[in-house]
Amino acid sequence: MSHGKLRENKTCLNCEHHVEERYCPHCGQENIETRQRFHYLFTHFVEDFTHYDGQFWGTLKNLALKPGKLTSIYLEGKRQKFVPPVKLYIFVSFITFFMFALFPPFNLNAEGQKITNAPKEKSLLEKINIADTQKIIDSIKAQKNLSKDDSLALKNINTFVPDSTNVKDFQQTLELDSKIDDTTPYNGYTNRKSYDSAIANRQSIFNFIDKPIAHKFFELKEKGISKKEIVKNLAETSFHNLPKALFIYLPIFAFFLWIFHNKKKWWYFDHGIFTLHYFSFLLLNILVTSLLIKLTGLINITIINILLYLIVTALIIYSILYFFIAHRRTYHTHGVVSMLIGWILFTINFFAFTFLVIGLALVSFLMIH
Template sequence: MSHGKIRDDKTCLNCGHHVEERFCPHCGQENTERRQPFYFLFTHFIEDFTHYDGQFWGTVKNLLFKPGKLTNTYLEGKRQIFVPPVKLYIFVSFITFFVFALFPMVNIGSSDKHNEKQGETGLVKIMKPIKAIGGTQKIIDSIKAKKILTEEDSLAIEKLKMVPDSAEVEKILDMDRTIDSGDGNYKSKKSYDSAKAKNPGFLDFVERPIIHKYFELKDHGITKKELLSNMIEKSFHNLPKALFIYLPLFAFFLWVFHNKKKWWYFDHGIFTLHYFSFLLLIILFIFLFGKLTKLTEIKSLNALLYFVMTIITIYSMGYFFIAHRRVYRSHGLVSIIVGIILFAINFFAFMFLLAGLALVSFMMLH
């Protein structure tokens, strides 16, 4: 309900009809003053989305805890009780994207030199300085060149004789770089291209740009640990985008598996909007709980948060089956079988889409 001041003049500013109460009976415009305090812009915005009369909170409550009720109520024609499906989905999407924007993704490559080199083994860190000065033999020769050798010099020479020479150091470094690459034992982009030129594969057109991008990021000092962390978070941030893209396809699969005369594509679209609004809220809750686990070092509290996240995830999986049975009113066994088939098809198709978005995000890293 709006809190704007009602005009004393009972003539509608929009259509000129007489207004008995707050709203014009002819066009529906609210008969409030044209000029309002500045804060009215913000309160009006919140009112439009949340409806202080309880419509929004009642919608969210039923969406979370009564699977299928919003869809059934809307399809029955009772469309003033709850927030309309499209408006609900847009608002929940807006909130989700806004919260995600407040917590940006991991900025890989921005760490200090210590973190940038955390992918190197301890052996490499020891060998690199030796390689830089030309090997152990040069150090030994420089010590022996002294006119008078002390006991410390003799001990130093004995210890240096136990260290590999420069050729062995280079071999060890090459071995470590090969192990670290993890890309079919390719040391660099050049060695990969050379190997593929001799033995091309059917999917090289897909694999080549990915491997090239990996070596490009590796050359910039980005470790595999940083890259994996970034890709996981990017995939999570891509979930709302993936849901939006997948929405019409989800409704299409529902249309395929149900009676075409009884259920129109429009009906499946309403079910999908409500279900995806629920999923967005679940993603938002899990995201916020996940952020809380990073803010506290109390093990018992973190354990509780992870437990809650697990329960929410399990509930979100069962939610679809409950909502599907209540909306489509199919028999128990039939509903379960159809629900399992739909869930499996949509799960793999959605994962394929999410993987595609993750790949695009990976190729855009710099």
């Protein structure tokens, strides 16, 4: 209920009908003073979504703990008890973007390096003594008859280093601090001129994708960008693009649902409502998960971090199970049929969404400066 001051005039400003109490019986507009204090903008925004009558909090509770219930109730025509699906999705998206802006998943300083109070610990690759490792490999290979232990040792080294004859090159390849130097190739080409000459004589339907990626690669090489900067930029951009990817994928997800269900019983509109509720849950799950992961970086107490990681793992598993539970409750299909259709839909959407995310990652790569 709004805390705006009631007007003494009982004539509705919107439709000019007589208003007995707070709301106009004809159009529903609240008969309050039009001029308010500045803070009313914020309180009105919160009230509009929370309603203080439990509508918003009841919606969140059912969305998180009772998969499929909101969709079923909405499709039954009971649409006043909970927040409408579109309004809910827009609000959850706003909160997600807002929280990502306040608490970015990657804390970076002006130089683009991750901020941390802990002393930098050498990675496993940095701890490898290249000369000693190569000597061990050469000594083992020099033996005419390898013992069982020697064979096992060589196998373990090859498991970690695919080409044990070139350990140093392998380490340099994975070293993120290294620059993309002149010797680093792209599909066998070390510069843009040689690449352009090659593809001019090799027409392919994939050139429209490969060519801009190659040009960006050679551009970053000329600028001396390190692999760490590229990986950091891609990870950060991809994480921020996840809510956008979900929004783009909304109609596609609903389309796949439409394909696998009775067209006469279930309209595309019905699948759209299910999708809005499911994606609203996914956004909330992503938000909570990211904040918990962020919290683990701020807390140095092992037992608490373990607990937080267990909660994150549980949320990820629950987000997968959520779809199957919501699908069965909404479409009222037999358990086996629901599981079969659910797995087919889950698999198709997994690969389709992965393809979309890869596409966004490529776009993010092309936008690196």
